[in-house]
Amino acid sequence: MKKQNALLIIDAQYDFCNPAGALYVPNAENDIQRLSDFITTNATQLDHICVTLDTHPVNDISHPSFWRDATGDEPNPFTQITLKEVEDGKWTPNFYPKETKEYLKNLEAQGEFPHFIWTTHCLIGSKGAALDETLSKALEKWIKINKENNQYKQYQAVTKGTYPLTEHFGIFQAQIPVKDRPETQLNQSLLDSLNEYENVYLAGQAKSHCVATSLKQIMDYAPKLAKKIIVLEDCMSDIPNLGHLGEPIYQKAKELGVKFVKSDDVQL
Known part of the structure; x- marks a missing residue:
């Protein structure tokens, strides 16, 4: 299989992307539609897609x-x-x-993020933790299109947030890793697998928190991978009134040469 273009989708789940979701991010449904269109338009040229799934117990430190x-x-x-x-x-x-x-x-x-209490969200095994339906259909279509071209493709799903005693915004590591809890520690294998691709497109929810932190972790722990990141800036939105928390990360990314593009400007 080619290893040219990968897509990393952060937490595109019901609770964030649907207006009826527990922690709905305003405008997320429009972000998801643009992202789904991007996947379908570039289906045969997207060699790998990784989706992340924020997943919590009820009695989580942030609930x-x-x-x-x-x-x-x-x-x-x-x-x-x-x-x-x-x-x-x-x-x-x-x-x-x-x-x-x-x-x-x-x-x-x-000193990065204060401790916030969120609406109880993305509970393990719940509807709220599931992939957004529009995106899910786009992923199925991506698989079908490639099957018709005799290409076997399947998206990768990676969970985070299952350990209740630390916040886990970024996909690669919890905010405060916990000794003897591997699920909170640096996911080097995921960084390494993404680094095998020439271009890694980044999208998801929320821009202010989980996308921003994932991008920061890439810059901190995988600088070679950071040079391959292309942010789909119209496929993510901020949690209202909290966009300032992620903005320094995006500013640093721009200074380091990370690319920011509109999804419909990309033709792979």
Whole structure:
């Protein structure tokens, strides 16, 4: 099989891409339509597609059920929780208090993303964790078109976020890797497999968080791969009011020469 063009799709799932999803990213359904059109238009020239799947247990450190305030109430989605607030008793973890405090300490020292509580989303095995239907159909069509050309292709699915005691935005590594938990540590094999391709197109949700962090991890851990990245900038959107969190990453990427293109400008 040729190893010319790969496509890495970050977290294009029901809960992010459908207006009825638990953590819907506004405009994501339009991003998905453009991405699906890109796949179909360039079907025979896309040699590999990798989709990532954000996947969480209910009692995840970023979900309301993990926490309570002084009156026993859960935090509202989009609440920011700091280590000082935990130490002062404003917020109390319902589980693993020692590990949670250590996590917040390390996260704040890292200085990249504050700890946010999200709407409970992408639960393991749920409808919300499934691939967006429009994208799923486009992937099936991509496989069928290539079959008709006597080419066997199948998309790769990679999960993240299953360990409940660390946020896991980027596909390649959790925000704070946990000792003895391989699923949180650097996925070098995925970096290596993508690096086998000449061009790696990048798209998905949300631009401000999971796409941005995945791109940063590529720049940090696989600089040779970073030079091959082509960001489909009209196939991703920010979580409202939080776009500023990812913007420094994209600015750095542009300074390093990462390409940014519109999906309909690409004819492979």
